Amino acid sequence: xxxxxxxxxIISILIFIFSxxxxxxxxxxxxxxxxxSSLIPFFIKFGAxxxxxxxxxxxxxxxxxxxxxxRMLLLFSISFITSLTMELSSTYNGFPFGNYKYTDFLGYKxxxxxxxxxxxxxxxxVSLSYLIAKRLLFSGxxxxxxxxxxxxxxxxxxxxxxxxxxxxxxxIDKGFLYDMPIKNWGGWLFTLxxxxxxxxVLNGNxxxxxxxxxxxxxxxxVGFSILMSLLGGGIVPFVFGVLGILIIISISMIRNVKLW
Numbered sequence: 001x002x003x004x005x006x007x008x009x010i011i012s013i014l015i016f017i018f019s020x021x022x023x024x025x026x027x028x029x030x031x032x033x034x035x036x037s038s039l040i041p042f043f044i045k046f047g048a049x050x051x052x053x054x055x056x057x058x059x060x061x062x063x064x065x066x067x068x069x070x071r072m073l074l075l076f077s078i079s080f081i082t083s084l085t086m087e088l089s090s091t092y093n094g095f096p097f098g099n100y101k102y103t104d105f106l107g108y109k110x111x112x113x114x115x116x117x118x119x120x121x122x123x124x125x126v127s128l129s130y131l132i133a134k135r136l137l138f139s140g141x142x143x144x145x146x147x148x149x150x151x152x153x154x155x156x157x158x159x160x161x162x163x164x165x166x167x168x169x170x171x172i173d174k175g176f177l178y179d180m181p182i183k184n185w186g187g188w189l190f191t192l193x194x195x196x197x198x199x200x201v202l203n204g205n206x207x208x209x210x211x212x213x214x215x216x217x218x219x220x221x222v223g224f225s226i227l228m229s230l231l232g233g234g235i236v237p238f239v240f241g242v243l244g245i246l247i248i249i250s251i252s253m254i255r256n257v258k259l260w
Contacts (some may be wrong), residue, residue, distance in 0.1 A: 001061060005213060008058040012217075015054060016224055019047035023165070023231045045105050048166060051224060052117055058217050059124035066131055066209045074202060075130070076123050079195045083122035086191045087114040096187030098180075099172035106168055125151045126195050128218040135210045135259060136251050144200050148192040150218075153244025155188045157225040157237040165232025178234065215259040219245065 022043055025032055033040060063072040090097040091113040106115035129150035130143075138146040159180050162168040175181030226241035252259045 001065060005058060005061045005065075008054055008061060009213070009216070009220075012051060012054040012058060012220060015047060015051040016220060019051060019224070020227055020231070022047065023228065027231055041105075044166060048105065048168065049107060049117065052121055055217060055221050056117075056120050056124050058213070059127055062131075062211060062213055062217060063127045065211060066214065067127075071203055071206070072127075075127055075199050078198050078202075079123040079126045080119045082195050082198070083191060084110065084114060084119040086187065087118055090187065094173060096190050097184045098175065098187065100169050101172065102169045103167055105166070122191075122195075124221060125154050125218075126192065126199075128214055128221070129192075130196060130199070131208060131210060131214045132218060132248065132259065134208055135214070136248075136257055137255055139205055143205075144193065144196045147196045148189060150244075150248060151192045151196075152185070152188050153241065153247070154222050154225065155185065156244055157222070157229040157234070157241030159184065160234035160237035161225045161228035161232060164234060165228045177236065212260045 026040070060072070060076075063075065067075065086096055088111060089095050090099065091101060093099075102109060102113065102115055102118075106117050109115050110119075126147070130147040132150055133143050133146035136146065160178050163170060163180070164178055171179045171181065173181045173183075175184070222241060222245060226238055226245075229237040229241065248259070251257075
């Protein structure tokens with residue numbers, strides 16, 4: 001299991017470097033890509049899907065190790081069904097995130113609307129956020145709130161990275177921050193709260209194992225969006241994303257809890 005996790009991490013880091021470096025070259029040295037311009041959409045798709053799938057794989061391994069197989073399956077079921085329901089609802093009628101549409105870059109779409117990779121990604125960030133919140137000694141209702149906020153920190157940079165830096169979805173309802181409507185943040189908090197609340201109620205205040213790979217993977221996933229936002233010119237999402245990570249680190253220092 002540890003070997004599989006390490007392999008998954010190595011693949012994730014390699015794709016991370018490939019994607020960041022590729023976007024950096026594309027932005028600042030576009031003449032170097034002139035001879036492979038027709039392949040750029042493929043490389044973008046490979047980087048995004050490859051990174052997401054490899055981090056999802058790592059999330060499953062970590063969750064099995066920390067929660068146990070059946071509780072991992074419980075959290076996966078709750079997060080997949082809830083997030084998919086909310087995503088489909090928004091693409092059809094705008095609730096709770098606002099009106100938007102996914103492009104074809106992320107592969108197969110459920111009901112021709114939501115790429116299957118999306119609800120899988122929700123599981124990754126929810127499971128990691130929950131384990132970090134638990135590690136930081138949150139319990140009861142405060143655990144639900146902390147886990148919700150830690151998951152929300154990802155979205156602070158994600159939307160810009162996936163709509164402006166990458167063409168993965170686009171907003172129909174235009175909003176206040178790079179076309180993103182403010183209700184999107186409310187939708188994220190609402191969805192994350194439901195997932196965490198239902199899981200906590202069904203799971204109880206059970207003890208979970210913790211691994212330093214939990215925080216490493218969280219940093220890798222959130223850091224990917226943060227750097228993609230920066231390279232895409234999104235200074236505000238970059239700052240918001242960094243602040244989110246600093247808040248978590250600050251709590252760990254205040255409570256004298258080691259996350260890594």
